[in-house]
Amino acid sequence: MENVICISEILSRLMFEAKIRTAELARRVKLPQPTVHRIVTGTSPRPHLSSLTPIAEYFGITLEQLRGTQTIPGLHPFDSARHAHLKEIPLISWEDIIPWSEKQNGPSATENIFCDIPVSDKSFALRVYDTSAEPQFPKGTLLIIDPEKQMKDRNFVVVKIESVPTPLFRQLFVDGSQLYIKPPAIPQPEPSNISPLKQEDKIYGSLVQIKLNFND
Template sequence: MRFMTVSQILKHLMFMEDIRVSELARRVNIPQQTLQRVVAGLSPNPHESTLKPLAAYFQITVEQLKGFQEIPGLAAAFDPDNSPWKELPLLDWDEAGKLKQLTPELLAEKKRILTEAKVGQNGFALQMQDSSMEPVYPAGTILIVDPTYPLSDRLYVIVRLRGESRAIIRWITTDGRDYYLKLLNPDLSNHLVKLTPEDEICGVVVQAKRDLV
């Protein structure tokens, strides 16, 4: 019986170690592209020559890394079917603006953010870099974004405006016919900007996480 896939196990182990694909590949002397494919699930049955140094690094057996033997504490904490927690890639704002173009290999390289929020397919995380949405979302806030969440009035959305490559965050409202975008910071412009068909909604913010101390 297979408890989890190699990809799932590696993602969880890397999350707990707070290590990225590039650094792990360097430490175990495996080509980064090879490891990216394994983590992304594009190579479901890796060679023993790939698995052995990874298992040694995480101090588990190859059979545990393959998912045929349980890793104490891991299966219970990260059962993909029963756990309320989900790992999401932490994207930068340029990547969020071209979400549909991101490859599994690139996503596998990204730092993971753990959330209990219900997020649809291709969910991701972002970090606020400025004060444009204060006081609701101060700089440093981690945003959990769901690209499948239905658009409605008075939500916070990640949007890529016409002619731009970088995504931004805005509050969205509607008059029943059209949608409008707005900043929150009273020190910045508070004008409503009409959403056009050329603008792309990349997702809806469903959770915000920040350090309180």
């Protein structure tokens, strides 16, 4: 059996340093995205040679280097403190937050992205599609959301308001037992721009990291 843990770690590090995501790598090496995803996550029990060969060729390494039996010059040990928490998390649409979080039958993730900080297995990513959160969160920003992170005053959260069909990205304010939210584009909370959360409203996670794309 292949050393799938080693392959997973090496491939994840190669992809991280090359700044390439699973979907894009699959497209470039002409393999199904689920196949590449299983290799990256280490869930493929026996990666086929036909799958490993184009991946190794793409990164300019040998099969032995991809398998971990030979070192890759310039590639530092993957389990260093800086990259010990590197993992893939799903990038989903704003419309899919509720079915995804509540494990209902819904569309699968459009792609996966790398997160290099400790997050729970329930974490997911969202993309900012407009300018409503600027200047702090420009259009195209990736938001890493962790539903299990403890919410604190002035955290940014994803929240579903009863009167709005799609969850919103808001800043949270805590005043005793009462929670308030405001749009992230508004710099300072004022009575006119903050809203109290009601019992029927629900927070689906807190922001733990952002990723900016300066090529957009």
